[in-house]
Amino acid sequence: MxxxxxxxxxxxxxxxxxxxxxxxxxxxxxxxxxxxxxxxxxxxxxxxxxxxxxxxxxxxxxxxxxxxxxxxxxxxxxxxxxxxxxxxxxxxxxxxxxxxxxxxxxxxxxxxxxxxxxxxxxxxxxxSLLYLAWRTYWPPDTAELRDDDGATFVHAAAREKQFKVVSLAIKSHTLRGLLDAQDRHGNTPLHLAVATGAPGVAEALLRKGKVRADVLNNDGHTAFDLAGGTTSFFTMVKLVVILVAFGAQLGPRRHDRLTPWCDRSTVENIHKTSDSLAVVAVLVATAAFTAGFNMPGGYRDTGEASLAGKAAFEDFVFLDAMAVATSVTAAILFVYGKASRSGGGSWKSFAWALQCMWVSLLSLLLAFHAALDSVVTSTTVHYGFLVVYVCMSLLLYRIQTWIGTLSSSPRRCTILRFLWQRCHSNGRHDGIFKRLYPLVGASVFHFFVFTIPSSIAFFCLARTIEIKPADWGLGTSSPAPAPSPL
CATH class of the missing domain: 1.25.40.20 (Ankyrin repeat-containing domain)
Incomplete structure (x- = not known):
């Protein structure tokens, strides 16, 4: 070899x-x-x-x-x-x-x-190199370090949406001076948090850090002026709600050059989604309409419903009629919103259509439960709807987290503070706000309206699901039956 x-x-x-x-x-x-x-x-x-x-x-x-x-x-x-x-x-x-x-x-x-x-x-x-260095090394030794743009580690953390790092800087009394520090472009950490779409960081800086919201950068913009630069609709709404709640002001500008916030991609997505949701609304209306002519329990010889007069049956009739009305209304609003040429008109119609759609689905579910409750006495039905109840609760929580009402930012107290500021704002500032962000107030309104039918539906469903201890195999404390007389 x-x-x-x-x-x-x-x-x-x-x-x-x-x-x-x-x-x-x-x-x-x-x-x-x-x-x-x-x-x-x-x-x-x-x-x-x-x-x-x-x-x-x-x-x-x-x-x-x-x-x-x-x-x-x-x-x-x-x-x-x-x-x-x-x-x-x-x-x-x-x-x-x-x-x-x-x-x-x-x-x-x-x-x-x-x-x-x-x-x-x-x-x-x-x-960011500066942020990573600060995260590993203790703040007092790197607090005064600035990068090539004159930014501190707080600027870097705000730009990179690092909520925990900003919170640590807010809690430290020795680092308070960095919260309003400006880089070479005149931007404060609040400017960067708003520009990069970090509502959690912006709320922490305003609520806990008590930072100034009227600081102008080198371009003459406040943090509020940068809120319209975000491309995400929900992020824009969150940022505007937070900034208005803590009294942030827009920078000086000519009012005749104000252009309302509009995201073309959002409008296009609404038009695309409206087609599918309109079909779903029609299917819900068809199912509810069909259920109205196929009454649970059948009909008598006189043509009347056999279960007429029973409480559960009356609930079924009301809820089924509600499902038909709201689903048809939703379908009409979807079509109208798509035909609307203005972005604001299409969004408002879309929002109301979603509200009606959600009510129709909840009504149809409750109507189905009422129909079963009127003709079936088995406890298996209650178990099934208990699972549905839990799944719907998780779904509602996920939806509300997505649209922002239960997420960490903005908090409920911040939303209430926003409503208070809107009610007590002067006419000039309120007019500018409505012109620039016409959909924010309506969005907050719909966020709250969305929870009302859900809460009512869950309350009614919880009241109707009655599972006795014996159904779980726990036994009862009822006395034993008396012996029959000889």
């Missing part, structure tokens, strides 16, 4: 991942070997050499948190004039990103101290 001879190993590549010897030494934390390799192969420019993942030796040692190796690499790079602190790997991470992500606080301190001006760049995942 012949001997296979390989070429002489190259100092620049010693592994399949294109790692050099310096990469391996840095990953193992051999600071003395790093210095020796650099001195022996100085002309090879090993310090900034990247492997297949674009990692430099500094990336490798920062990932492991070898402080001495990091210090040696930084010193050698400074001596020869190489720039390695800002080098990014394939994921867009610098060495500081990796040290912060892996929780190496001492390594982060060394890297932050070596950087004259921490960069404002983010990695491919959108994580």
């Amino acid at each position: 012949g001997i296979i001879q390989h070429a002489q190993c190259d100092i620049l590549e010693v592994s399949a991942e294109r790692n050099t010897v310096l990469h391996v030494a840095a990953e193992q934390g051999h600071d003395k070997l790093i210095r020796e390799l650099y001195l022996r192969f100085k002309e090879q420019v090993l310090l900034s050499r990247q492997n297949s993942a674009l990692d430099t030796p500094l990336h490798c040692t920062a990932r492991r948190g070898h402080v001495r190796a990091i210090t040696v690499l930084i010193q050698l790079a400074q001596d020869c004039g190489e720039s390695i602190l800002g080098c990014k790997n394939e994921a867009g991470d610098t060495a500081l990103h990796l040290a912060a992500r892996h929780g190496h606080a001492v390594a982060v301190k060394v890297l932050v101290s070596a950087a004259a001006e921490p960069t404002a760049e983010v990695n491919n995942a959108g994580m």
Whole structure:
């Protein structure tokens, strides 16, 4: 068997991942070997050499948190004039990103101290270098650090929607001064929270941080002026509700140039969804209409319903009629909304159609329960509707969380504060608000209206589901029957 001879190993590549010897030494934390390799192969420019993942030796040692190796690499790079602190790997991470992500606080301190001006760049995942450094390292040592845009870690946390980090800064008395700090563009953390669509962060800054909402940035905009830049309808509504609730004002501008907020994608989605929901509304109306002529219990010879006069049957008739009326109304509103040319008109018709649709579905469900209750006495029916009750409760909670009424932002107290501000606002400010955001007030109204029929339906369903202890196998405490007389 012949001997296979390989070429002489190259100092620049010693592994399949294109790692050099310096990469391996840095990953193992051999600071003395790093210095020796650099001195022996100085002309090879090993310090900034990247492997297949674009990692430099500094990336490798920062990932492991070898402080001495990091210090040696930084010193050698400074001596020869190489720039390695800002080098990014394939994921867009610098060495500081990796040290912060892996929780190496001492390594982060060394890297932050070596950087004259921490960069404002983010990695491919959108994580700011300054925010990651602060998250790993204790705030007093990095509170005064600013990136290339003059932003503090609070700016970075607000921009990246890091609610917990902003909350920690709010609770710290030593960091209170950073809450209203402006970067080189004049933006405060509140500006960035609103611009990036972070209602939770904005509410925390206003409610707990007591930040100023009237600060103008270099473009002459307050935080309120940036609320219209978000593309999500529900996010825009949340932000406007929060800002109005805490008395935020719009920046100075000409009133004749005010344009109402409008998202074309939202209008298009409404038109697309209306087609499907209109079909569903017609199906619900058909089912309810058919049930009205197929009465539970059948008919007498006189043509009257056999169960006429029974309470459960009367409930069925009322609820079935309610389902027919509301489903037909919903179908009409869906068609009218789609035919409407204005975005506001189509949205309002769509919102009312959804309300009617929800009422029709609840009415049809309760009508079905009343019909079964009037003709069936088995407890199995109650078990089935108990499962339906739980599932509907979870569905309602999920819907309300999605539209924002039960989510962490805005809180119910903030919504009530918004309504109070609207009732007591001056005519000029209220007119500007209605012109810019005509759908916000209607949205809050529909959020509250949505819960009314749901609460009524759940209350009625809970009252009708009566499961006795004996049905669960728990037994009863009723006395034993008396013996029959001889």
